[in-house]
Amino acid sequence: MHRHLISLLTFYCLSLSLLASPLKHDAYDTLDLYWFTSRPFVYENEAGEMEGIEPDMLRSFQRYLEKEENISVTLNWVKANDFSHILEIIKGTDDPDAIGVSALSITDERKEYASFVDPYLPDITVLISSKGTPIVRSFEELYEMMRSMDAVTIRDTKYEMLLNNLRKQIGLNFDIIYIESEQNVIEGVASRTDCFGFIDLPVYLLQVESGGEVVRQNFFTVKGQGYSYMMPVNNNWKDHFNRFLVHVDYRDEISDIISGYLGEELYGFIDDLYRGEALGTSILTKEKEMQLELLKNVNFRLEQEQTVRKILIVSTSIAVLFLVAIGYLYYRNQKATNLLLGQKGQIEVQQQDIQQKNEQLMNRNAQLVALNEEKNNLVRILAHDIRSPLSQIIMVTDILNQKIDDNLPETDVKLLNQVTASAERINKMVTKILDVDGLEENRVKVMNERVDIRDVMKDVAQRYRPIAAKKNIDLSVEFCDDHYMIRTDHLLLLLVLENLVSNAVKFSDQDNSVELRAQCEYDSVLFKVSDKGPGFSENDKKKLFNRFQKLTAKPTAGETSTGLGLSIVKKYVQDLGGKVWVESEFGKGSTFFVKLSA
Structure with missing residues (x-):
């Protein structure tokens, strides 16, 4: 209702200004419409006919001119070479009857050489990224994510302009992949990994409604000046179109045209959103509503399939009973040989019934497995998200314990110790949940990222130097290069090195040393973790990388050991496509080697 009221006020204001200087035209004229494919705004169907929001609006405009202004026009559709070609035509033509048609956004730059009719649809652009990329929560996270990603766009579009503005704003010179104008940016991002780009909000929401899997980022949602038709400055049709x-008599027809392609609910949402302020929150809410509706539709189809299946089962049962009755009558009227044939038929029917019941049980079991998987996913997500802050709490409390002043009240000291103990206990529980679940269920997902091994080794050393310092152990790190990059899973590599360094510190005596080194080659990197601990016996080496194995060596300061660490290392190194082995002599320390491809 409010949309119609606003349109009515606009109508009266515009009518007063236009009545003051009416334009005159010949009774017959031709509009040259320069277009390029931009679904759902303008495209050509299989029969070669023009379809989309803008062709339907222009046909409505054609009827308006004939009925209200006594002007007959012919629509001459001219396909441009690409999107930028439309801009070049309108910019360079002297034809007052030329019109650019392709969901053109009004921009200040284009206003310098062209004229636009009043916008017929709000223009909102969002930033999307490939399936599987995380939703970032800060500009720092966005910067880190985009460092290893490429942008996708079309030349001479507002999408390219927004990417160039983004480069300047975040100070990152990312690479840009240009696709053909007939392609859609959202399809270009969806078909690639580690990519991002800008896309119109209606196109994105239509993709969400159909079950698409690109990720919308909450940053850089841009409100433009609206979609319009583009004309030369000396055009004949701007006032007529306004x-x-x-x-x-035509406002509702225009709304029906747009609603027919976007859906009435989606069109209303975009119209309301354009006048609001909290763009990100409103879009996020709409996304969740559409995803929930999609899930409801899937569940509804599943329920329909189950109903059909039940009907088939009942029908089959009735048919079986009918066959049994016929078989019984047949049995009474036939000889002994016919009796045997009847029994055989009954057995076959029973086998079919058993097979159907088995299929039902398998389907129900699959549903239970899916529900259990959802539960496990939630547990793993929660466990993983609290692991990092727990590690930080433990490190901070350790530092505070080392700096405790004698004047600190005993009550505060006890509270600090309780915080440390509780954090360490929860951290062990989280680690066990993540490690045991990943090993038992074999659900570890390996990411393919660009990883700086220097950053990973620094992180490991920073985490374990306070622990090593308690035993007066010197934890040294030796890098092979300032910034040696490999493509691997950052988290799995971190967990592998953490486990090896943790074991080296755990099983080393006081006043000793542990070394973490990296040897970089042309196509691989070799990590070495060395200690001067008790080493391994030949019997230990045979079961070294098995789960829940208690070996000869014991932690030197009463630390706990689950027997999972080295089995986790072996599993994750295999997931990363690498090799792990140990060189050790009993009583003379050990060196673990991890070799990964670069």
Whole structure:
């Protein structure tokens, strides 16, 4: 209702200005419409006919001119070479009857060389990224994510302009992949990994409604000046078109055209959103509503399939009973040989019934497995998300314990110790949940990322130097290069090195040393973790990388050991496509080697 009221006010204001200087035209004229494919705004169907929001609006405009202004026009559709070609035509033509048609956004730059009719649809652009990329929560996270990603766009579009503005704003010179104008940016991002780009909000929401899997980022949602038709400065049709847009007999027809392609609910949402302020929150809410509706539709189809299946089962049962009855009558009227044939038929029917019941049980079991998987996913997500802050709490409390002043009240000291103990206990529980679940269920997902091994080794050393310092153990790190990058899973590599360094510190005596080194080659990197601990016996080496194995060596300061660490290392190194082995002599320390491809 409020949309119609606003349109009505616009109509009266525009009508007063236009009545003051009416334009005159020949009774017959031809509009040269320069277009390029931009679904759902303008495209050509299989029969070669023009379809989309803008062709339907122009046909409505054609009827308006004939009925209201006594002007007959012919629509001459001219396909441009690409999107930028439309801009070049409008910019360079002297033809007052030329019109650019392709969901053109009004921009200040384009206003310098062209004229636009009043916008017929709000223009909102969102930033999307490939399936599987995380939703970032800060500019720092966005910067880190985009460092290893490429942008996708089309030349001479507002999408390219927004990417160039983004480069300047975040100070990152990312690479840009240009696709053909007939392609869609959202399809270009969806078909690639580690990519991002800008796309119109209606196109994105239509993709969400159909079950698409790109990720929308909450940053850089841009509100433009609206979608419009583009004309030369000396055009003949701007005022006519503006009168058409607000005409009382055609406003509802225009709304119906747009709603027919976007859906009435989606069109209303975009129209309301354009006048609001909290764009990100409103879009996020709409996404969740559409995803929930999609899930409801899937569940509804599943329920329909189950109903059909039940009907088939009942029908089959009735048919079986009918066959049994016929078989019984047949049995009474036939000889002994016919009796045997009847029994055989009954057995076959029973086998079919058993097979159907087995299929039902398998389907129900699959549903239970899916529900259990959802539960496990939630547990793993929660466990993983609290692991990092727990590690930080433990490190901070350790530092505070080392700096405790004698004047600190005993009550505060006890509270600090309780915080440390509780954090360490929870951290062990989280580690066990993540490690045991990943090993038992074999659900570890390996990411393919660009990883700086220097950053990973620094992180490991920073985490374990306070622990090593308690035993007066010197934890040294030796890098092979300032920034040696490999493609691997950052988290799995971190967990592998953490486990090896943790074991080296755990099983080393006081006043000793542990070394973490990296040897970089042309196509691989070799990590070495060395200690001067008790080493391994030949019997230990045979079961070294098995789960829940208690070996000869014991932690030197009463630390706990689950027997999972080295089995986790072996599993994760295999997932990363690498090799792990140990060189050790009993009583003379050990060196673990991890070799990964670069």
